[in-house]
Amino acid sequence: MKSCTASKSEITNLLAPLRKCLGEKNVLIALEDRICYAYDGSKQKYLPDIVVRPQTTQHVVEAVRLANEHEIPVYPRGAGSGLTGGAVPVFGGMVLDFAQMNRILEIVPEDLVATVEPGVVTQTLQTEAAKYNLFYPPDPASAAFSTIGGNVAECAGGITGLKYGVTRDYILALEVVLADGSVINTGRKTLKSVTGYDITRLLVGSEGTLGIFTRITVKLIPLPEKIETLLVFFPTPKDAVESASTIISHNILPRALEFIDKSSIDCIKGYRQEIELPEDANAILIIDIDGEEKSVQKGIARVKTFVSEHRAIKIIAASDAKERNDLWEVRRILSPALYKIAPYKINEDICVPRSRILEILHAINDTNSRYPRLKAANFGHIGDGNIHVNVMYEEEGDRPFAEKMIDEIIRSTIRLGGTISGEHGIGNVKSKFLPLEIAPQELQIMKDIKRLFDPKGILNPGKFF
Amino acid sequence: MKSCTASKSEITNLLAPLRKCLGEKNVLIALEDRICYAYDGSKQKYLPDIVVRPQTTQHVVEAVRLANEHEIPVYPRGAGSGLTGGAVPVFGGMVLDFAQMNRILEIVPEDLVATVEPGVVTQTLQTEAAKYNLFYPPDPASAAFSTIGGNVAECAGGITGLKYGVTRDYILALEVVLADGSVINTGRKTLKSVTGYDITRLLVGSEGTLGIFTRITVKLIPLPEKIETLLVFFPTPKDAVESASTIISHNILPRALEFIDKSSIDCIKGYRQEIELPEDANAILIIDIDGEEKSVQKGIARVKTFVSEHRAIKIIAASDAKERNDLWEVRRILSPALYKIAPYKINEDICVPRSRILEILHAINDTNSRYPRLKAANFGHIGDGNIHVNVMYEEEGDRPFAEKMIDEIIRSTIRLGGTISGEHGIGNVKSKFLPLEIAPQELQIMKDIKRLFDPKGILNPGKFF
Numbered sequence: 001m002k003s004c005t006a007s008k009s010e011i012t013n014l015l016a017p018l019r020k021c022l023g024e025k026n027v028l029i030a031l032e033d034r035i036c037y038a039y040d041g042s043k044q045k046y047l048p049d050i051v052v053r054p055q056t057t058q059h060v061v062e063a064v065r066l067a068n069e070h071e072i073p074v075y076p077r078g079a080g081s082g083l084t085g086g087a088v089p090v091f092g093g094m095v096l097d098f099a100q101m102n103r104i105l106e107i108v109p110e111d112l113v114a115t116v117e118p119g120v121v122t123q124t125l126q127t128e129a130a131k132y133n134l135f136y137p138p139d140p141a142s143a144a145f146s147t148i149g150g151n152v153a154e155c156a157g158g159i160t161g162l163k164y165g166v167t168r169d170y171i172l173a174l175e176v177v178l179a180d181g182s183v184i185n186t187g188r189k190t191l192k193s194v195t196g197y198d199i200t201r202l203l204v205g206s207e208g209t210l211g212i213f214t215r216i217t218v219k220l221i222p223l224p225e226k227i228e229t230l231l232v233f234f235p236t237p238k239d240a241v242e243s244a245s246t247i248i249s250h251n252i253l254p255r256a257l258e259f260i261d262k263s264s265i266d267c268i269k270g271y272r273q274e275i276e277l278p279e280d281a282n283a284i285l286i287i288d289i290d291g292e293e294k295s296v297q298k299g300i301a302r303v304k305t306f307v308s309e310h311r312a313i314k315i316i317a318a319s320d321a322k323e324r325n326d327l328w329e330v331r332r333i334l335s336p337a338l339y340k341i342a343p344y345k346i347n348e349d350i351c352v353p354r355s356r357i358l359e360i361l362h363a364i365n366d367t368n369s370r371y372p373r374l375k376a377a378n379f380g381h382i383g384d385g386n387i388h389v390n391v392m393y394e395e396e397g398d399r400p401f402a403e404k405m406i407d408e409i410i411r412s413t414i415r416l417g418g419t420i421s422g423e424h425g426i427g428n429v430k431s432k433f434l435p436l437e438i439a440p441q442e443l444q445i446m447k448d449i450k451r452l453f454d455p456k457g458i459l460n461p462g463k464f465f
Numbered sequence: 466m467k468s469c470t471a472s473k474s475e476i477t478n479l480l481a482p483l484r485k486c487l488g489e490k491n492v493l494i495a496l497e498d499r500i501c502y503a504y505d506g507s508k509q510k511y512l513p514d515i516v517v518r519p520q521t522t523q524h525v526v527e528a529v530r531l532a533n534e535h536e537i538p539v540y541p542r543g544a545g546s547g548l549t550g551g552a553v554p555v556f557g558g559m560v561l562d563f564a565q566m567n568r569i570l571e572i573v574p575e576d577l578v579a580t581v582e583p584g585v586v587t588q589t590l591q592t593e594a595a596k597y598n599l600f601y602p603p604d605p606a607s608a609a610f611s612t613i614g615g616n617v618a619e620c621a622g623g624i625t626g627l628k629y630g631v632t633r634d635y636i637l638a639l640e641v642v643l644a645d646g647s648v649i650n651t652g653r654k655t656l657k658s659v660t661g662y663d664i665t666r667l668l669v670g671s672e673g674t675l676g677i678f679t680r681i682t683v684k685l686i687p688l689p690e691k692i693e694t695l696l697v698f699f700p701t702p703k704d705a706v707e708s709a710s711t712i713i714s715h716n717i718l719p720r721a722l723e724f725i726d727k728s729s730i731d732c733i734k735g736y737r738q739e740i741e742l743p744e745d746a747n748a749i750l751i752i753d754i755d756g757e758e759k760s761v762q763k764g765i766a767r768v769k770t771f772v773s774e775h776r777a778i779k780i781i782a783a784s785d786a787k788e789r790n791d792l793w794e795v796r797r798i799l800s801p802a803l804y805k806i807a808p809y810k811i812n813e814d815i816c817v818p819r820s821r822i823l824e825i826l827h828a829i830n831d832t833n834s835r836y837p838r839l840k841a842a843n844f845g846h847i848g849d850g851n852i853h854v855n856v857m858y859e860e861e862g863d864r865p866f867a868e869k870m871i872d873e874i875i876r877s878t879i880r881l882g883g884t885i886s887g888e889h890g891i892g893n894v895k896s897k898f899l900p901l902e903i904a905p906q907e908l909q910i911m912k913d914i915k916r917l918f919d920p921k922g923i924l925n926p927g928k929f930f
Contacts, residue, residue: 110710111818111850133716155659166657168666169634184907190816191849192631193884194620194670195891196903196929197911201633201666205659222716245575251598251687295760351655353576384656385576422657438661442649445917446662452913464661 010070011049014094018052021062026053026100037095040080040087041142042429048075048089053097057175057183057214060096064212064458065181067094073461076208078119078150081142083347084427086154086207090462096212098149104128105215113172113189115217118149122156125218134220137164140423141335149213155205157423159256159288162248162383164221166423168204175215176203179454189217202449207425208460210453224290227255228300231316231327232307233281237261240283241357243310244382247287248354250306252299256288257383258331261361264377264390267337268330275330278313285382286331288324334379341375342392346402350413351386351422363412364389371405373398386422410436427463434464475535476514479559483517486527491518491565502560505545505552506607507894513540513554518562522640522648522679525561529677529923530646532559538926541673543584543615546607548812549892551619551672555927561677563614569593570680578637578654580682583614587621590683599685602629605888606800614678620670622888624721624753627713627848629686631888633669640680641668644919654682667914672890673925675918689755692720693765696781696792697772698746702726705748706822708775709847712752713819715771717764721753722848723796726826729842729855732802733795740795743778750847751796753789799844806840807857811867815878816851816887828877829854836870838863851887875901892928899929 011029018027028034028051038047049072054060067074073093080087089095102119109132116125122136122143129136139158140146146156152174157166173187187193187200203210234240237259244257260268262282269277285307289299304315318324338345352360361378368376373393380387389409391402410420410433420426420433435443447465450457476494483492493499493516503512514537519525532539538558545552554560567584574597581590587601587608594601604623605611611621617639622631638652652658652665668675699705702724709722725733727747734742750772754764769780783789803810817825826843833841838858845852854874856867875885875898885891885898900908912930915922 108818108820109714110820112713113818133714155663157657157659161657165630165634168663169630178906182906184904184910186907188816188884188902189818189882190851190884190887191819192622192626192816192846192851192887194622194886194888195884196899196908197675197914198620198633198666198670199907199910201663205663210662222713222718225716248577248687249574249598251690253687291756292760292763294763295757298757298759351653351657353573353578353654354656355573355575381657386655386657417654419653419655419658419660421659422655423659425659426661434661437653439649441643441647442651442664443661445649445664448917449662449914452910452917 010072013070014050014066014072017066018063022052022054022059026055037077037097040085041083042085042088042427044085044088046088046090047092048095049092051095051097053100055100057177060177060212060214061181061183063094063096064177064179067458068180068456071456071458074458075460076149076212078147079145081146082150082154082427083424084429086425086427086463090428098147101214107132107134109134111189112191112220113217114220115215116148118147118213118216120148122146122148122151129220130223133223135223136170136218136220138167138170148216152204152213152216153206153208154425157381157386159258159381161381161386162257163253163255168201170219171200171204171216172219173217174200174203174213176211177214178211179456179459187217191219207427207463209450209464210459212459226293226296227288227290227324228296229318229324229327230287230300230303231275231330232285232287232312233278233314234283234285235280235311235313237283237361238358239310240285241382243285243307245354246306246310247303248383250302252289252302254287254383255290256286257381258286258379259382260284260331260334260379261377263341263375264334264338264379267340267377268333271333271337271340274326275316281313284330286327338377338390338392341377342394344393344396344399346391346406348389348406348409349386349421349424350389350409350418351384352413352416352418354385356416356418357382357385360387360412360416360418364409367405367408371401374402374405431464475537478535479515479531479537482531483528487517487519487524491520502542502562505550506548507550507553507892509550509553511553511555512557513560514557516560516562518565520565522642525642525677525679526646526648528559528561529642529644533645533921533923536921536923539923540925541614541677543612544610546611547615547619547892548889549894551890551892551928555893563612566679572597572599574599576654577656577685578682579685580680581613583612583678583681585613587611587613587616594685595688598688600688601635601683601685603632603635613681617669617678617681618671618673619890622851624723624846626846626851627722628718628720633666635684636665636669636681637684638682639665639668639678641676642679643676644921644924652682656684672892672928674915674929675924677924691758691761692753692755692789693761694783694789694792695752695765695768696740696795697750697752697777698743698779699748699750700745700776700778702748702826703823704775705750706847708750708772710819711771711775712768713848715767717754717767719752719848720755721751722846723751724844724847725749725796725799726843728806728840729799729803729844732805732842733798736798736802736805739791740781746778749795751792803842803855803857806842807859809858809861809864811856811871813854813871813874814851814886814889815854815874815883816849817878817881817883819850821881821883822847822850825852825877825881825883829874832870832873836866839867839870896929
């Protein structure tokens with residue numbers, strides 16, 4: 001697989017034409033500017049040689065065309081909140097910062113579609129759609145700061161996946177700048193279309209390695225009338241997991257069905273939130289039911305019965321926005337609160353068939369028992385089998401052990417029919433695990449497709465393969 | 466684009482090894498056998514040279530491997546009910562008949578997934594899933610006889626598309642025999658997975674031109690508790706179209722929202738059904754509302770109000786299965802009843818943004834007025850903008866005019882931001898229109914992907930391009 005790298009002289013060649021096209025202030029080469037683009041949510045650091053801040057598709061075309069001509073790596077970047085290194089410029093070169101391409105171009109309620117630029121923050125689209133009584137369901141934990149462009153690149157999931165699906169289920173059409181700087185339009189702004197191969201969905205989740213999105217048309221659905229939330233404490237993880245299964249098997253598809261384990265509960269005790277946590281709670285479920293009001297009330301009542309039958313210790317209900325927000329605070333503070341366990345963590349994103357959840361939790365515990373200096377904290381979207389495993393460690397020197405532990409967890413996941421990434425993507429962080437899940441021949445097909453779209457390997461090199 | 470054709474001597478070479486692998490009775494070369502495989506729902510006729518009836522993946526592997534070695538075209542076939550020629554062997558060669566690979570391999574309620582062989586009839590999967598209180602939503606009009614394999618190949622849609630999406634939204638994983646006879650497994654049996662490029666969805670809708678499905682894992686959802694149906698008659702198409710918009714704009718997403726125009730109504734009058742049709746009805750909506758019982762009742766009441774405000778002439782409601790079946794009979798008999806207008810038809814499958822429905826209906830009428838010997842009848846899934854335009858004609862000699870009329874309708878569709886195929890696919894019937902919608906560069910990408918998967922062009926040649 002060809003991957004290109006940048007040299008100083010090549011970057012210099014790009015400066016004049018880029019400044020002419022995009023303006024001086026949108027082409028950054030000062031070290032203090034470039035440092036801001038060296039990081040992402042994966043906490044790696046790779047310094048780009050140049051940062052380009054397009055405002056139009058034409059700016060992207062010009063930047064990519066020049067990069068292709070001079071064989072400079074191009075790293076598209078949304079909010080830089082990705083957790084697998086999707087946005088870090090591992091071979092230097094050019095970062096394309098989409099912060100200024102952040103316009104909602106149209107919301108057409110009658111067609112149930114919106115067209116946006118890639119730099120639109122996910123929550124901004126959710127909020128604007130809600131003004132028309134419409135709903136953009138994909139809801140990654142990062143929605144308040146991550147961008148639609150990044151969400152499409154990674155095929156972001158989130159808490160609503162069980163009921164509403166993930167990003168790919170909402171992408172209808174794309175304007176894409178290809179590696180040679182040409183522009184294609186895939187899909188149509190219609191709710192159905194089967195004309196030709198589904199290039200749109202091939203590009204969703206391609207992590208910026210096949211093309212760069214400049215316009216994104218999404219499907220919207222009517223906003224649910226009502227959401228109610230339950231926070232439920234259980235004596236064992238088994239009770240929580242079995243409650244989840246019982247709820248779904250009784251034809252209730254919750255809008256959210258989140259699981260939090262004992263280690264995670266210990267972290268949030270007393271951490272910036274007011275909910276009193278029962279001493280004997282060893283697992284939590286947070287359950288959102290949405291829909292028409294009467295139906296939600298009935299659903300909540302039934303869920304209360306089911307969780308009680310599974311030995312729930314305590315049930316807290318919330319029906320207005322303020323109360324719901326308080327309950328969800330328990331989940332939201334989890335990531336920062338984890339650092340109470342230890343200052344370092346590796347964050348995994350495995351997904352297994354829901355019937356295998358208890359097995360994978362046991363496997364994680366077993367593995368953990370062999371690494372006593374490490375501590376795993378597990379939480380996530382139990383409704384769709386997607387568990388965020390956080391392996392915490394005290395000192396940088398423990399990292400090799402944490403990596404070994406992760407390796408074992410990944411292998412257990414594959415053995416149970418699971419996937420190494422439910423929603424965070426592969427990037428450079430998980431690329432070493434890709435061959436555990438994808439057989440050589442399918443991997444070769446992916447590499448061939450990459451070569452077809454990007455023969456010089458300039459688009460997000462160092463990722464995936 | 467390379468397309469291979471078969472010669473008699475090459476076919477003879479295949480006979481002995483195929484008979485050895487699949488058994489005598491599963492390798493057919495008698496004319497009377499082959500004739501049965503020369504047709505599909507598009508009413509074209511192309512005689513295959515050999516028909517192979519696999520019972521296992523290994524049988525498919527052997528057949529495709531031999532075909533590839535001898536450069537014989539391979540035409541996978543489900544029920545042969547497709548409307549765009551997806552299954553007809555336009556260059557002769559081998560038909561692969563999947564009728565015997567029709568086992569439901571597993572339904573796992575806890576995981577909300579099922580794995581099936583491609584020859585399973587869609588309705589059979591729906592019925593079996595319902596025994597577990599589960600729902601496989603894609604519901605093409607052909608569900609009673611079309612197969613899941615064919616549905617995946619064409620990315621079938623149907624009446625539930627507005628609320629539940631289409632086939633691609635339910636396909637999680639595929640076992641696929643590639644052109645060289647090798648087998649890959651794409652996707653995972655998990656509700657989320659973003660590991661590598663989305664080869665699964667690239668293959669969904671690829672019409673048998675990239676690979677041949679031998680196992681299909683689908684996502685299931687809980688079966689809705691209740692369905693109620695309204696059959697509503699309107700004085701004008703405008704009233705029906707505006708009713709549909711009003712319903713959706715009030716946050717009701719019907720399970721089905723079907724439109725039938727005046728020409729179609731005229732056909733069904735007195736044709737094998739008992740519903741009394743008001744004289745002054747110029748449009749019909751059939752509306753299914755599903756969900757939790759109380760919510761359905763409320764939805765139905767609101768819909769009745771909305772359609773009354775849009776001048777509904779008559780509303781017939783049905784809440785039990787028998788009554789619902791009677792109302793839906795009006796829609797089901799449409800296709801055969803159309804032949805009351807004329808003995809010949811061309812059936813189109815355009816889809817426009819819903820806000821453009823009235824414009825496309827006007828455009829079709831305008832076009833029709835210039836072809837007085839022809840008669841257009843329009844019905845379809847108005848909720849997602851997908852209209853089946855049937856151009857009816859009296860004599861074979863009228864066909865060139867019907868084709869001209871279709872050409873104009875297709876161009877109007879594209880002009881209004883629509884797509885030439887909402888759910889029927891391209892096949893060989895619509896391939897001439899593909900360049901109207903897909904720009905040359907994107908078309909070239911599709912051709913390159915085809916070459917990558919199938920360098921000798923043996924898989925369903927003569928389709929798409």
